[in-house]
Amino acid sequence: MGAEDDLTQARKTQAQRTQAQRAQAQKTTSANGAPARRGRKPARAVEPDDADEMAEGSDLDLTGLTSVVGYTLRRAQMAVFEDFSARFATLDLTPAQYSVLLVIADNPGRKQSEIARVLGIQRTNFVVMLDQLEKRGLAERTRSATDARSHAVFLTKAGTALLNKARKLQSAQEEDFANLLGPGGRDTLVSLLRKVARID
């Protein structure tokens, strides 16, 4: 039960937090004297008996969506990533960054483009990701001795150390999944997801 709660706690994600910090340091000095057109556009009126309007404060009907794979996938992913971000906030690692560190650790010296490709990240977007990791001293690029075009990517000592801390947090999350989904449930989920994603 305690383990299950860890997956719900609606803690703020990293992104939300940094954005909130930025916001308070800004205060939005609108700088425009003219109070631009705000408020609402008129909407067509309707007779109260137009339909079965307002059952009262009751809950909405979601039955049309709750058995749709795509929808439940999306909601699950949002929940899991929020949980992940909260756990990894102290390490300042996003889910994507964690996956990059992990793949580099398991495949030291591979080309940038290879790492990006297996992760489904565009070569071009991966450049910036690696820039950030390198700037933080977690990863490094080295010129390949065999191909002057490519960069071989490695983790630094600091990168390996951080990854090891991250692995522990990640294991805890997997354990919580196992507790939440029952024995075998987690494994079944991963197996089904792999089929859907067509991984390996």
Next chain:
Amino acid sequence: MGAEDDLTQARKTQAQRTQAQRAQAQKTTSANGAPARRGRKPARAVEPDDADEMAEGSDLDLTGLTSVVGYTLRRAQMAVFEDFSARFATLDLTPAQYSVLLVIADNPGRKQSEIARVLGIQRTNFVVMLDQLEKRGLAERTRSATDARSHAVFLTKAGTALLNKARKLQSAQEEDFANLLGPGGRDTLVSLLRKVARID
């Protein structure tokens, strides 16, 4: 077998297609005479024996990630959404738009904010989504008779008609999932995802 293939076919998503169209109509007239600094930054060189570099053209090791719930979730979601977008391209409906139409259909006359909330969409972002649906004549806002602040939301005839077409496409996708995941596999997946997402 045929059904499984439908989930893989790497057709372009709606977003990709519209972006490609826009791009070809633009041609990037750089407008700047000075050829801004391009090319690569130098990366530190490395001795070839620095590590177990380049096993050859072999595949990378992904074992560290493929049993992680968060990662498999993300990959599955990307695959499913791509498939969805391809199927719905003829209707010009995104997954998010489909979910909105579905919820409105099952809950006619509810407030904008209620529809948005159950879908996990910010009130503020939902405004634009509804604007688009309304502009296309699929949904409409009407002033609530009981609360002049709120707008009651309905589907139009056209919206209902389009939704019905969409439902058929969606059913086909679910069938393909059932075929891909084996008997009961799809239901198990949805059940596990609901637990993870904490829906109902």
Next chain:
DNA sequence: AAATATTGTTATGATCCATATCAATTAAAC
């Protein structure tokens, strides 16, 4: 009546993702 909350709205900024384009280099074609 005044203070507070809700609802829809606009504006804005952040992040993510995809594409076009480029320079350097390597591989392939001729």
Next chain:
DNA sequence: GTTTAATTGATATGGATCATAACAATATTT
């Protein structure tokens, strides 16, 4: 062996999604 094509990393840019601040109209609470 020179020309052509492909690969690799990089920059710039635009689209889509998402979160927040601020605001007007209205409703609710005090």
